[in-house]
Amino acid sequence: MKNFPKEVLFCLTTACNLRCAHCDIEQRPEVLNKKAALKFLAASSRSGIRRVGFTGGEPFLALELMCAISKEAARHGTLFGRIMTNGGWFGADKELVSALNRLFRAGYDGDLCLSVDAFHRQDLKKCASFIRAAAAIWGRPDIVSIAAVKGAKEGQTRKRLARLARALSARLIIVNGRPSAIKNESLFIRISYIDLSTIGKAAGLKNAWDGKWFKDDLCKGPGNVLFVLPDGTVKPCCGYANDADILTIGSIERDSPKQLLRNARKNRFIASIFDTGFHPVRKRIERAGVRFPGKTTNQCFFCDYLIRAFLKKGSDPFTP
Numbered sequence: 640m641k642n643f644p645k646e647v648l649f650c651l652t653t654a655c656n657l658r659c660a661h662c663d664i665e666q667r668p669e670v671l672n673k674k675a676a677l678k679f680l681a682a683s684s685r686s687g688i689r690r691v692g693f694t695g696g697e698p699f700l701a702l703e704l705m706c707a708i709s710k711e712a713a714r715h716g717t718l719f720g721r722i723m724t725n726g727g728w729f730g731a732d733k734e735l736v737s738a739l740n741r742l743f744r745a746g747y748d749g750d751l752c753l754s755v756d757a758f759h760r761q762d763l764k765k766c767a768s769f770i771r772a773a774a775a776i777w778g779r780p781d782i783v784s785i786a787a788v789k790g791a792k793e794g795q796t797r798k799r800l801a802r803l804a805r806a807l808s809a810r811l812i813i814v815n816g817r818p819s820a821i822k823n824e825s826l827f828i829r830i831s832y833i834d835l836s837t838i839g840k841a842a843g844l845k846n847a848w849d850g851k852w853f854k855d856d857l858c859k860g861p862g863n864v865l866f867v868l869p870d871g872t873v874k875p876c877c878g879y880a881n882d883a884d885i886l887t888i889g890s891i892e893r894d895s896p897k898q899l900l901r902n903a904r905k906n907r908f909i910a911s912i913f914d915t916g917f918h919p920v921r922k923r924i925e926r927a928g929v930r931f932p933g934k935t936t937n938q939c940f941f942c943d944y945l946i947r948a949f950l951k952k953g954s955d956p957f958t959p
Contacts, residue, residue, distance in 0.1 A: 643687075646691065646863070648865070649692070657727070657759060663836075666696065684715040692722065693722045706741050713748075718749070719747055724754070726769040727766060751773050752783070753786070755800060771807070771826075784831065785831070786832070787833070797817075810822060834939070847940040848932050852935070855915075855917055858912055871890045871891045872887055872890055886908075916938075
């Protein structure tokens with residue numbers, strides 16, 4: 640494949656303290672196998688993959704495992720990407736400070752990214768406590784960033800970001816009509832945006848067939864990772880359709896990173912996405928007489944549509 644994965648993204652658990660209305664992840668108490676994760680991390684480092692990140696579920700609900708992986712990653716000289724968290728998983732502040740100190744001592748020095756928007760209904764006072772504690776422990780005003788969902792309920796998202804800014808005695812910085820940062824004398828919190836996953840529970844919130852075709856980027860984002868699920872299954876993508884069997888390229892229980900890439904190259908669907916992009920696949924389907932409901936600027940939505948509309952009918956995008 641033209642795009643070589645640059646990061647291992649560990650989904651440590653699908654357990655979560657929130658029940659967000661737009662989230663289709665099935666919450667289970669299962670946690671990724673520690674021995675297998677550490678072995679795979681070492682193999683990834685030897686293969687030239689130099690970055691690791693964490694997601695979930697809520698990764699802080701698997702704190703021991705996250706610290707163990709972080710410690711091993713630091714030992715290998717692996718860079719850290721970010722931890723995606725809702726920032727409201729703890730009880731008392733004492734529990735929060737203890738957890739963050741453990742992570743700091745394990746050597747984690749990447750980004751702590753809070754999901755704050757209209758869909759994540761965590762206690763914003765807890766988010767403010769998380770931000771203050773993290774900034775103090777790491778000694779960095781920018782250790783925490785924010786990721787917000789865009790595409791629906793953006794007015795409500797803006798109000799929640801403004802409330803968080805007030806809780807931090809900070810100001811909300813607006814650029815091109817959209818919040819871009821929260822800032823005071825001791826904090827600088829960048830705000831980035833993620834397209835709404837207009838599938839499942841969120842399918843009715845936005846018309847993803849918005850009249851214009853996406854630009855192929857060979858899945859540089861959100862793909863270009865080895866995405867490890869709690870059962871050890873590996874996908875080449877952390878996008879909307881990562882639960883689809885066709886995106887499975889192996890397991891850390893039995894496959895090395897090099898074998899996973901060989902498996903991916905043998906998968907016509909995955910190889911096509913990473914080598915040529917979706918447009919050649921789309922045109923092949925259209926030449927066969929299939930007409931799509933419209934055009935979409937979101938290639939992840941298009942990937943999910945292909946999988947659900949074609950593969951689950953017993954065919955694939957190569958034989959519509």
